[in-house]
Amino acid sequence: MWRELKALHDQAQGRRIGELFEKDRNRADRFSIEADGVRLDYSKTQIDDGIRKTLTALCDRRDLAARRAAMFAGALINETEHRAALHSALRNLDGGPVVVEGVDVMPQVRACLGRMQTFAAAVRSGALTGCGGPVTDVVNIGIGGSDLGPAMATLALAPYHDGPRLHYVSNVDGAHIADTLKALDPKTTWVNVSSKTFTTVETMTNAHTARDWMARGGGDPARQFSAITNAMERAGDFGIPPERAFGFADWVGGRYSIWGPIGLPLMIAVGPETFIEFLRGGQAMDDHFRAAPWGENLPVLMALTGLWHSRVCGYPTRAVLPYDQRLARLPAYLQQLEMESNGKSVAMDGSPVMGRTGPIVWGEPGTNGQHAFFQLLHQGTDVVPCEFLIAARGHEPDLAHHHRLLIASCLAQSKALMLGRSPEQARAKMAAQGGEGAELDRQARHRVFAGNRPSVTLSYPQLTPFVLGQIIALYEHRVFVEGVILGINSFDQFGVELGKEMATSLGPVLDGDDSTGGLDGSTAALVAFVRRNGA
Numbered sequence: 209m210w211r212e213l214k215a216l217h218d219q220a221q222g223r224r225i226g227e228l229f230e231k232d233r234n235r236a237d238r239f240s241i242e243a244d245g246v247r248l249d250y251s252k253t254q255i256d257d258g259i260r261k262t263l264t265a266l267c268d269r270r271d272l273a274a275r276r277a278a279m280f281a282g283a284l285i286n287e288t289e290h291r292a293a294l295h296s297a298l299r300n301l302d303g304g305p306v307v308v309e310g311v312d313v314m315p316q317v318r319a320c321l322g323r324m325q326t327f328a329a330a331v332r333s334g335a336l337t338g339c340g341g342p343v344t345d346v347v348n349i350g351i352g353g354s355d356l357g358p359a360m361a362t363l364a365l366a367p368y369h370d371g372p373r374l375h376y377v378s379n380v381d382g383a384h385i386a387d388t389l390k391a392l393d394p395k396t397t398w399v400n401v402s403s404k405t406f407t408t409v410e411t412m413t414n415a416h417t418a419r420d421w422m423a424r425g426g427g428d429p430a431r432q433f434s435a436i437t438n439a440m441e442r443a444g445d446f447g448i449p450p451e452r453a454f455g456f457a458d459w460v461g462g463r464y465s466i467w468g469p470i471g472l473p474l475m476i477a478v479g480p481e482t483f484i485e486f487l488r489g490g491q492a493m494d495d496h497f498r499a500a501p502w503g504e505n506l507p508v509l510m511a512l513t514g515l516w517h518s519r520v521c522g523y524p525t526r527a528v529l530p531y532d533q534r535l536a537r538l539p540a541y542l543q544q545l546e547m548e549s550n551g552k553s554v555a556m557d558g559s560p561v562m563g564r565t566g567p568i569v570w571g572e573p574g575t576n577g578q579h580a581f582f583q584l585l586h587q588g589t590d591v592v593p594c595e596f597l598i599a600a601r602g603h604e605p606d607l608a609h610h611h612r613l614l615i616a617s618c619l620a621q622s623k624a625l626m627l628g629r630s631p632e633q634a635r636a637k638m639a640a641q642g643g644e645g646a647e648l649d650r651q652a653r654h655r656v657f658a659g660n661r662p663s664v665t666l667s668y669p670q671l672t673p674f675v676l677g678q679i680i681a682l683y684e685h686r687v688f689v690e691g692v693i694l695g696i697n698s699f700d701q702f703g704v705e706l707g708k709e710m711a712t713s714l715g716p717v718l719d720g721d722d723s724t725g726g727l728d729g730s731t732a733a734l735v736a737f738v739r740r741n742g743a
């Protein structure tokens with residue numbers, strides 16, 4: 209089927225996307241789908257009826273319906289780690305039982321959500337205090353999946369933020385925690401340590417530093433710390449008692465964990481009701497993903513468009529461009545979600561994967577990116593498929609003129625990428641400005657835009673908690689569909705281990721252990737530089 213798609217791609221070579229609209233007046237509608245207010249427009253791509261048909265046939269060829277059912281039913285689809293991938297159970301608010309290895313996990317999920325609500329309400333109301341009175345600031349310490357989700361969502365839902373100030377510390381670079389704690393009062397700051405394993409070196413180092421800071425400054429770490437982990441004993445050893453620890457099961461992967469206790473800081477910021485709205489958005493996307501036919505299914509169409517661009521067209525990267533400042537952390541969040549899930553070279557059965565798997569995902573909010581890297585998007589030698597995100601309205605009614613400009617810019621960019629500017633148009637423009645002769649020719653060449661550059665646009669009414677839930681669940685399922693079609697396991701991450709292991713053995717070398725014999729030349733020279741110039 210990849211060969212068939214490659215042949216369709218070759219046939220489409222040289223075809224202008226713009227012409228597809230001239231041939232089919234209904235193209236925009238026929239190549240857009242909408243579910244519960246979220247609309248995906250993939251009409252500004254080379255995908256036509258034949259390509260779509262072959263792409264959707266991939267879903268049946270790879271038994272997507274059965275894999276999807278297995279995921280939602282709690283089967284051990286993470287085969288390398290013998291685990292279920294059941295983040296959907298965390299937002300299964302009105303659904304029935306979900307059974308993992310003979311046990312319905314829903315009572316445990318509901319009990320945990322209830323504890324989170326009680327805890328968040330107590331922090332927000334001032335019922336839970338620090339030594340110096342009500343909690344003014346919450347510092348969340350975590351990294352990767354224990355940081356990116358809540359950090360991204362706290363910014364996204366800023367208009368709903370009515371709890372204490374939230375701060376996120378992730379990097380082991382002491383600059384991160386030093387800059388964060390500098391402005392805080394140890395007597396009214398709450399520290400939450402988020403770590404699924406409670407062993408991650410960055411998180412544990414920051415947690416110890418925060419504990420020392422609090423104790424030195426008159427706060428009480430025994431009272432002002434909480435933990436989110438599935439290693440309760442380790443949290444206890446650190447000094448956080450079970451009543452202030454929130455557990456989650458191993459069937460929730462780190463990068464899929466925002467829906468459960470890892471979302472607690474978000475719940476503290478926006479309140480339990482708003483958090484539940486976020487869960488409802490995720491659940492609505494689950495319902496859509498499970499019910500809609502392939503050709504009307506948002507995660508499936510996003511996945512198929514992505515595979516078309518990366519696997520068939522061979523474009524190595526994809527730009528995520530939220531025209532929504534509050535989604536500024538979405539590209540970083542998606543880098544973990546997509547690249548940690550599908551950046552693999554070995555198939556589920558252990559055989560090598562032929563061809564490209566997950567593309568490199570990168571991006572920045574618009575309009576800022578326009579004044580930075582959009583030059584390359586329009587005129588560079590690599591084609592970068594772009595994913596625009598835009599809300600029909602913002603949260604600032606008195607600044608509606610800003611939003612009008614934001615939307616106009618977003619729509620203009622996807623239009624310009626598609627249509628470009630021909631040499632004739634560039635010459636006419638230069639001539640209208642008084643240019644002539646050889647200089648006009650030379651100048652005009654710099655002002656040509658090849659166009660025919662694909663993009664998709666995801667639009668939604670407003671970035672509400674419900675819509676954010678829809679968007680995040682949409683991307684999760686997109687990753688799952690891509691993984692199934694590529695035949696890889698999207699739920700393990702062995703690729704992060706080797707560097708961690710090597711860091712452990714390099715620590716003593718940096719401390720002065722002279723057994724540098726095993727080091728490669730470059731690493732030995734870098735160690736020598738640090739020793740010469742370090743403290």
Ligand SMILES: O=P(O)(O)OC[C@H]1O[C@H](O)[C@H](O)[C@@H](O)[C@@H]1O
Nearest residue numbers: 352353354403404405408462704
């Ligand atoms: O939550 P933790 O156990 O501290 O793990 C934090 C992160 O570190 C690991 O290296 C993984 O790459 C991530 O998937 C994980 O989210």
